Amino acid sequence: MTIFPPDPNLTALRLELGRLRGERGWTYDELAHRSGLARRTLIEIEQGRTIGTLKTWHALAHALDVSIEHLFGALCDGHTPPADPAE
Secondary structure, three states: OOHHHOOHHHHHHHHHHHHHHHHHHOOOOHHHHHHOOHHHHHHHHHHOOOOOOHHHHHHHHHOOOOOOEEEEEEOOOOOOOOOOOOO
């Protein structure tokens, strides 16, 4: 029997992006300037029309001064994340 992992919580991920942007008081234009991404891309991510690429999220993490782990941690909201093999 194959057990598949739960679906990633993409809603939590985009909401965390919006929360971090709002916490800083940044407009889409400000985040676009700081991340090097297009304003339209940021809007589409926050509105759930696209999920972006790993490169996109890496740029956002740097612009927001948070770890990529912090951002991607939201993907496991609502379910138990996989165990750390180092533990």
